[in-house]
Amino acid sequence: MKNRIGIVGAPITIAQPNYGVDLGPNAIRYAGLHKRLDGLNVNFKDYGNIDIENVGTNEKDSKTNLKNLKEVVNGNQKIADEIKVIKSRGDFPLILGGDHSIAIGTISGLYNHYKDLGVIWFDAHADLNTGETSPSGNIHGMSLAASLGEGHKDLTSINGEGPKVRPEHTVIIGARSIDEGEREFIKERGIQVYTMRDIEKLGMDTVMKEAIDYLSNRVDGVHLSLDVDGIDPLHTPGTGTPVVGGPSYRETFHAMSALYDSQILTSVEVVEVNPLLDNKNKTAEVAADMIAAVFGEKYI
Ligand SMILES: NC(=[NH2+])NCCC[C@H](N)C(=O)O
Ligand SMILES: [Mn+2]
Numbered sequence: 100m101k102n103r104i105g106i107v108g109a110p111i112t113i114a115q116p117n118y119g120v121d122l123g124p125n126a127i128r129y130a131g132l133h134k135r136l137d138g139l140n141v142n143f144k145d146y147g148n149i150d151i152e153n154v155g156t157n158e159k160d161s162k163t164n165l166k167n168l169k170e171v172v173n174g175n176q177k178i179a180d181e182i183k184v185i186k187s188r189g190d191f192p193l194i195l196g197g198d199h200s201i202a203i204g205t206i207s208g209l210y211n212h213y214k215d216l217g218v219i220w221f222d223a224h225a226d227l228n229t230g231e232t233s234p235s236g237n238i239h240g241m242s243l244a245a246s247l248g249e250g251h252k253d254l255t256s257i258n259g260e261g262p263k264v265r266p267e268h269t270v271i272i273g274a275r276s277i278d279e280g281e282r283e284f285i286k287e288r289g290i291q292v293y294t295m296r297d298i299e300k301l302g303m304d305t306v307m308k309e310a311i312d313y314l315s316n317r318v319d320g321v322h323l324s325l326d327v328d329g330i331d332p333l334h335t336p337g338t339g340t341p342v343v344g345g346p347s348y349r350e351t352f353h354a355m356s357a358l359y360d361s362q363i364l365t366s367v368e369v370v371e372v373n374p375l376l377d378n379k380n381k382t383a384e385v386a387a388d389m390i391a392a393v394f395g396e397k398y399i
């Protein structure tokens with residue numbers, strides 16, 4: 100890693116219903132993030148947390164089927180602005196969430212810095228819903244769709260209208276809870292998805308090799324969006340929408356190490372750590388382990 104890592108906390112919580120995901124950034128810091136990065140001899144600067152006003156309700160808007168649209172857009176606009184500042188300093192952005200809606204802001208902020216940005220979406224979910232297809236109205240389940248230009252105009256217009264990433268530059272890994280509308284989205288738009296079945300059949304090593312190969316021929320930057328619910332909830336119980344049957348700690352650590360070895364990544368975000376749902380900060384500790392792996396920590 101040549102660049103300095105620019106760390107920022109993005110504590111949006113109102114794109115999902117559980118209190119506490121705004122505490123995620125500090126929980127990951129308390130889990131020893133800075134020490135781990137020091138141990139890797141990487142240069143980093145922590146810019147603290149973005150000031151997010153998390154005032155919302157749990158009501159769906161009757162027209163849009165979205166909860167807290169205006170507030171989620173405002174928070175994500177702030178995130179996009181901060182990402183632009185971090186990028187203009189030449190830093191490698193490391194964003195600590197916050198619910199997964201923050202990807203709308205980070206990807207919008209990254210948009211102008213690349214001709215073709217690739218995205219690796221490590222998640223139990225696809226986050227490809229829109230107001231029309233969402234079973235919940237929770238915008239954290241719509242952030243990949245919004246980044247691909249689908250969904251409410253206010254969500255797709257941060258830093259300019261329209262798609263910020265192309266479907267053929269998007270790889271989802273670890274999916275095992277996909278809604279009906281999301282399934283159609285994936286088929287229609289040709290998104291590369293490695294479900295748990297694929298991981299079981301191919302093994303994580305092959306999945307990562309394929310994903311890295313696939314993207315490196317097509318893009319000039321890769322953003323890793325790591326939703327901790329992608330990992331099996333045995334290891335990451337402190338998250339709002341856990342789904343059993345995910346990749347183990349070992350497989351995930353291996354996936355992160357493969358990404359480090361490939362040197363393909365140009366930004367990383369880790370989302371959905373919720374210390375109020377956790378057991379002695381275990382989930383944030385796993386998040387810190389995975390961040391360490393993605394920045395080069397090895398067993399020997
Ligand atoms: N980022 C997440 N944890 N998303 C969970 C989404 C769950 C469900 N698919 C929904 O749209 O409501
Ligand atoms: Mn998820």
Ligand SMILES: [Mn+2]
Pocket residue numbers: 199222224226239326
């Ligand atoms: Mn997600």
